[in-house]
Amino acid sequence: MSLRRTLSFAASLAALGMAAVVVNAPASAARADEGMWTFDNFPIQTVNDKYGTRIDQAWLDRVRNAAVRLQGCSASFVSGEGLILTNHHCVISCVQDLSSAQNDYVKNGWMPATREEEKTCPGQTAEVLTDITDVTDRVLGAGAGLEGAAFVAARSAEIDAIQKEACGDDRKLTCQVISFYRGGKYALYKFRKYEDVRLVFAPEFQAAFFGGDPDNFNFPRYALDAAFLRAYEDGKPVATPNHLKWNPNAPVDGEVTFVAGNPGSTSRLLTMSQLERLRDQQIPITLIQGAELRGRLIEYSTIGEEEKRVALDPIFGLENSFKVYYGQQGALTDPAFMAKKRQEEAELRQRVAADPAVAERIGDPWADLEKVQATARDLYLPYRQLEANAGGGSTLYSYARAIVRASKERAKPVAERRAGYADSDIAALGRRLASDAPIPVGVEEIQLSHWMLKTREYLTVDSADVKTMLGAESPEVIAARLSQSRLIDPAFRAEALAMTPEQLAASGDPMIAFVLANDDAAQAVRTQWDAGVNAPTARAAEKVAQARFAVYGENQYPDATFSLRLSYGQVKGWTYRGVTVPSFTHMGGLYERATGAEPFNAAERFLAAQDRINKDVVYDFVSTNDIIGGNSGSPVINAKGEVIGAAFDGNIHSLGGSFGYDGELNRTVSVSTAAVTEALRNVYDQPRLLRELGVRR
Amino acid sequence: MSLRRTLSFAASLAALGMAAVVVNAPASAARADEGMWTFDNFPIQTVNDKYGTRIDQAWLDRVRNAAVRLQGCSASFVSGEGLILTNHHCVISCVQDLSSAQNDYVKNGWMPATREEEKTCPGQTAEVLTDITDVTDRVLGAGAGLEGAAFVAARSAEIDAIQKEACGDDRKLTCQVISFYRGGKYALYKFRKYEDVRLVFAPEFQAAFFGGDPDNFNFPRYALDAAFLRAYEDGKPVATPNHLKWNPNAPVDGEVTFVAGNPGSTSRLLTMSQLERLRDQQIPITLIQGAELRGRLIEYSTIGEEEKRVALDPIFGLENSFKVYYGQQGALTDPAFMAKKRQEEAELRQRVAADPAVAERIGDPWADLEKVQATARDLYLPYRQLEANAGGGSTLYSYARAIVRASKERAKPVAERRAGYADSDIAALGRRLASDAPIPVGVEEIQLSHWMLKTREYLTVDSADVKTMLGAESPEVIAARLSQSRLIDPAFRAEALAMTPEQLAASGDPMIAFVLANDDAAQAVRTQWDAGVNAPTARAAEKVAQARFAVYGENQYPDATFSLRLSYGQVKGWTYRGVTVPSFTHMGGLYERATGAEPFNAAERFLAAQDRINKDVVYDFVSTNDIIGGNSGSPVINAKGEVIGAAFDGNIHSLGGSFGYDGELNRTVSVSTAAVTEALRNVYDQPRLLRELGVRR
Structure with a gap:
């Protein structure tokens, strides 16, 4: 519910030139699971040593090809026909746009019976990162010898020129020069872009946002903050063979988790x-x-x-x-x-x-x-x-x-x-x-x-x-x-x-x-x-x-700049002031927490499904991944490269993550694919989607 | 408009035990006009030396006897028949209480033709300080040897007992033990109390509060933030021979000014x-x-x-x-x-x-x-x-x-x-x-x-x-x-x-x-x-x-505790970042500043009086007096002991006055008796009041 990029503030930080370089472990030993790593500098060996995984460059490339950037959010392809998993709160503006006083899809959910009824989300785009090119010398050269407004203008013009040269006016491409390491490096990120993104499935608002603002950034949580989109081109679903495999089983405590997405902005090295x-x-x-x-x-x-x-x-x-x-x-x-x-x-x-x-x-x-x-x-x-x-x-x-x-x-x-x-x-x-x-x-x-x-x-x-x-x-x-x-x-x-x-x-x-x-x-x-x-x-x-x-040398990750990053970690609760918060909730817990009064009223179809639903299915879970606003909708991926959840929030301690990561307390909050599967099966009755995800009804 | 006591915060500071001792001039030379002095420790010699005045104890006693404490505000007697001058914003709750959807006296002003039509303000009281008794030993003795909640309870009980002993259940008296010098001294303040306080005159809200929130705590100002009350007892106006003489002439630049009133709370010596x-x-x-x-x-x-x-x-x-x-x-x-x-x-x-x-x-x-x-x-x-x-x-x-x-x-x-x-x-x-x-x-x-x-x-x-x-x-x-x-x-x-x-x-x-x-x-x-x-x-x-x-020795004034104080200073503008703000506005300036759009619309009767009004009369003025919320309605007094204005605000720099006084920038904002006189004469046509104030119509 919360990790949508907070655009105005991110923009204002960016305007302050505050995208900073972050140094991993300046003096101490291995610093927990800190870091929002670029795909070309991921600490493969560190992770494989710590978690016994066998990550390699091919694994990274597969994940990169399935990762999707939305407007202010993150997402991933989860079928070969352009199906995209993200958060409900990343599509709520679209659901509201498609609604009217007569048909309130925010309240009732959006779940067309056929693919033909999937509708375009106004303004939404889906971008897949395809190439990274270092352009540091060109950008730095453009500002040399200049000061003040002239310096800013010269850099902007050069960046504009680089982007134009690489993408021209091709509407199927996005070219973006991104600053890393606070101007220590500039890279041209080239994306394949889809401009027709349609709404496939959104649950009831009250299912996605159960607990509302009071529960936002808290845990335990009971929120189905998930939704599906589909990328179209020329009126047809896009073929996406590089999608992530849907794993309908819940992760276990201590299991390694990777989160691929676009953290919007951190400011960890401000003076x-x-x-x-x-x-x-x-x-x-x-x-x-x-x-x-x-x-x-x-x-x-x-x-x-x-x-x-x-x-x-x-x-x-x-x-x-x-x-x-x-x-x-x-x-x-x-x-x-x-x-x-x-x-x-x-x-x-x-x-x-x-x-x-x-x-x-x-x-x-x-x-x-x-x-x-x-x-x-x-x-x-x-x-x-x-x-x-x-x-x-x-x-x-x-x-x-x-x-x-x-x-x-x-x-x-x-x-x-x-x-x-x-x-x-x-x-x-x-x-x-x-x-x-x-x-x-x-x-x-x-x-x-x-x-x-x-x-x-x-x-x-x-x-x-x-x-x-x-x-x-x-x-x-x-x-x-x-x-x-x-x-x-x-x-x-x-x-x-x-x-x-x-x-x-x-x-x-x-x-x-x-x-x-x-x-x-x-x-x-x-x-x-x-x-x-x-x-x-x-x-x-x-x-x-x-x-x-x-x-401190080269062992570093750059501050977040709404560009594709990979974070590693594990499923793990935390302890604060003597209170231990476990790593999971289960679907049955929803009915215990529901008081009936907004925003703690369970969604109508969840109430109707109370007898059918498997109450032991893991609902939401927390992990030590280092993420921030913009990561909303990011796939949570297991060691085999399968999707096991969608990140949608951080715990309350994660909010200081703008300025520093604390491995003891900072946690990512995700909805499990297990819960999404259970809801599609026993709450919303969506055999069409279950089939597409490769799950038996 | 602004110096009404901000009760909730004052209360919370008081709850924090934050009434502090303030030391005048710890190391430097005479520190401008700083200080909210008690009447038993006023720096008579300092003021007489600096301003050439001839203040003495008798002068102080006269002022004290004319000073009135209202609920959250200050005021003064200005006729022998219980007439009280204060700010409009100190009576606005009363005006609103007397109003209804049909008769909106806030909007239209309250100006009954006869004394019989003056109406009681619900909950308002008027208190005049009559005696000050040192009770430090009793209070400190009560807490000796105790800690925590027991300490707080013992002190409260002793204070309660002292008050009861002195005033009993007499409803014509208020007895209040007040902490000074942050517990360095406790004094019993005994007041003559009047519980029937009636509304005599309030101008139109838009005359009193012209410029609204945007102009609040700013200067130049064009606000008639003045009103009159009257103390009654047994259904009759109270005789108040010790009133201040009404001086209908405006002060001049550099003229010495005294402000007598009840500053609510300062915290100048917090650690x-x-x-x-x-x-x-x-x-x-x-x-x-x-x-x-x-x-x-x-x-x-x-x-x-x-x-x-x-x-x-x-x-x-x-x-x-x-x-x-x-x-x-x-x-x-x-x-x-x-x-x-x-x-x-x-x-x-x-x-x-x-x-x-x-x-x-x-x-x-x-x-x-x-x-x-x-x-x-x-x-x-x-x-x-x-x-x-x-x-x-x-x-x-x-x-x-x-x-x-x-x-x-x-x-x-x-x-x-x-x-x-x-x-x-x-x-x-x-x-x-x-x-x-x-x-x-x-x-x-x-x-x-x-x-x-x-x-x-x-x-x-x-x-x-x-x-x-x-x-x-x-x-x-x-x-x-x-x-x-x-x-x-x-x-x-x-x-x-x-x-x-x-x-x-x-x-x-x-x-x-x-x-x-x-x-x-x-x-x-x-x-x-x-x-x-x-x-x-x-x-x-x-x-x-x-x-x-x-x-630092004994040359000190205590932090404000909504008890009677006297501040000295002079009529004086200020200069900030190269911009000099003069010490006066004139009534004609109102018509220049008025745009017609709320809250910069001139009051209707001021608009109607535009041709009659003397535009050269001083409207509002600033002085170097050191005051704070609670001082609203305080009489501004000249060297002869006559009232020449009513303090109603501070400038924007005065807001830091909670924590420290800056003689270069802190200013008190007052409405002149000259402007009140002119308004009673040529805007609101109040011969009854003018006569009572001893002013020729």
């Missing part, structure tokens, strides 16, 4: 000054503003059934990311955790200082980063309110901004456009804008008014940018008008995307007019942030990375 | 470990939960006009306290501020260590307090959710809890009752319960469901206390039932207060049943908190106070 600014400013603001918006949406959802239905997905996302940040803040305000971080940094700096040659080459990037934090403290609020978090989650706002910026860039000669605005990019934007996912106007209005109210509160009413934004009107009045934008209609979005800035200005659409009026301020603060924060952070972070390489 | 726990745990939780409740109430207020009307006062209080805590957190996360605090603590500890006799006597209370913080971190969440913040602001809940606890204590022999539950206390409770202030059920339901949702979230669904609280129901369902309690009816409250615990259990009232079921857990956590946090904090804090006396 103390960076961590302290996160703790003192960025995370608190995120929590406080998120809490107020959460309150507004919760209250809105009490108005009636339809309001409750349309607010479900936004509340769901907000509560999940709230819990993530709250857990991160817990680590940053834990005196013991911070003392350890402080000690690690002091040790590294001492060892650098002790070697004159290294000290000469590295300089003092820690001091540089401390200076950057002063700038970031000053710029963060305007950067957040006017640019990074502008619109407050409003879909209409994000559409309008994308259209306005595309129009402005298209008016320039190709060579002068900002990165990401080639004609092919704008065409891709057009396809995204064609989504017919419904946009709930009431939720839009709340998001917009909340955003403008907080912008006025945090930047003050006397800020020139706030005056431009609000004029003589109130945020509430403006939000009511903007949420009536014609951009709710895909046809108008297509028209608007073809317009010049002048035509947009003349369109009379309130949201477009609003974005046009405020875009200069937003772009100005982005430029300031690039020059004053991103560029010097990237420079200094590279130096810190080099220092770690010099001191 | 670093205490400040860090506030920063890392207590204030963030308060902000986050407050923000979500704020969002719910804001959304609720969009449903319709009546919802907006009844939610106004709760939102108002919530936003004000939110801004206070946010400002406090700003100080605690300001690296420079914390570095200064750390340095001050290190210096004190060094000087203690350098004197063997002092070191021997003091020991290491800083280390003791650090240990207490570990306990406080573990206990704070249950203490907050089950006891300190239980009910989430619900009036019905607070009534039920008071009734249940009174009933339980009354069942005990008098000698065994907890402090605060003598028969006279229970009688006083009965009078408070008789209030006929309306209780908006919709707001109650939100406060209750929010509180239970957060209790489940923060204590987890698996906590035994949460299981007792919720059973098999959802917070929403329980809140809906509880808000239907018959305690909404004052007659039923009177009946219930007379019941035994068994009769209460049999009453069938849902709220009473709920409190009965959960009160043991609440009292248990309070006992733990008393024993594990309050008692050892009090012990250690006394030691820190003694250390400061030993090192």
